[in-house]
Amino acid sequence: MHHFLSIVFLLLAIGLHVSVQSTGKRSERSTHRSYKSSLTVGNGMYLGSWGFTDMCPSGTYAVGFSLKVEETSFFRYDNTALNGIRLHCGNPLIPDEAYVTIESRVSKWGKWTDMKLCPSGFLKAFQLRVESSQGRGDETAANNIRFKCIEDLVLQGDGTDRGEWGEWSPKCEGMGICGIKTRIQEPQGSGDDTALNDVEMFCCA
Ligand SMILES: [Ca+2]
Ligand SMILES: [Ca+2]
Numbered sequence: 001m002h003h004f005l006s007i008v009f010l011l012l013a014i015g016l017h018v019s020v021q022s023t024g025k026r027s028e029r030s031t032h033r034s035y036k037s038s039l040t041v042g043n044g045m046y047l048g049s050w051g052f053t054d055m056c057p058s059g060t061y062a063v064g065f066s067l068k069v070e071e072t073s074f075f076r077y078d079n080t081a082l083n084g085i086r087l088h089c090g091n092p093l094i095p096d097e098a099y100v101t102i103e104s105r106v107s108k109w110g111k112w113t114d115m116k117l118c119p120s121g122f123l124k125a126f127q128l129r130v131e132s133s134q135g136r137g138d139e140t141a142a143n144n145i146r147f148k149c150i151e152d153l154v155l156q157g158d159g160t161d162r163g164e165w166g167e168w169s170p171k172c173e174g175m176g177i178c179g180i181k182t183r184i185q186e187p188q189g190s191g192d193d194t195a196l197n198d199v200e201m202f203c204c205a
Pocket of ligand 1: 078139
């Protein structure tokens with residue numbers, strides 16, 4: 001029994017440490033929040049591996065987003081375009097409360113662009129701009145993302161413009177998007193890099 005309790009305390013301590021490290025200022029973020037549906041699109045690319053799922057704190061939903069983007073350079077052979085996606089979570093009952101930012105895996109290139117916010121409501125669906133396979137040429141995979149807010153208002157990210165827009169994901173069941181998971185290709189050294197390849201969003205009741 002004593003050993004069992006020690007292990008429980010050890011796990012709690014590790015869990016607490018990880019939670020404080022990953023959340024910075026806010027510790028109520030939960031990766032265990034249950035979701036009602038998940039949203040995917042058909043044109044994501046398949047390189048790399050899926051990161052962890054990050055969820056908005058309980059009672060909050062994504063009201064906006066920002067992107068980590070490496071600007072296209074025609075002087076650089078190896079571009080990566082989209083490197084990360086952040087969701088900004090808000091509480092409809094406490095509109096003035098500061099947003100809590102969540103993100104899944106990100107890659108190392110580019111800079112975070114300005115936050116885009118829904119004038120009202122939450123993110124409900126998304127569309128991904130993706131460059132298809134380039135054979136032996138420079139590939140970038142995902143380049144940009146758009147979200148629909150309630151009332152079908154579209155927010156477009158400050159991403160890059162290679163590739164094409166795919167189909168919209170289905171619309172959230174429930175209140176809105178409340179979680180994210182991204183597929184990122186590990187840095188390839190001197191090889192061709194693509195960074196962010198695909199994304200899955202989660203919707204909460
Ligand atoms: Ca590349
Ligand atoms: Ca490279």
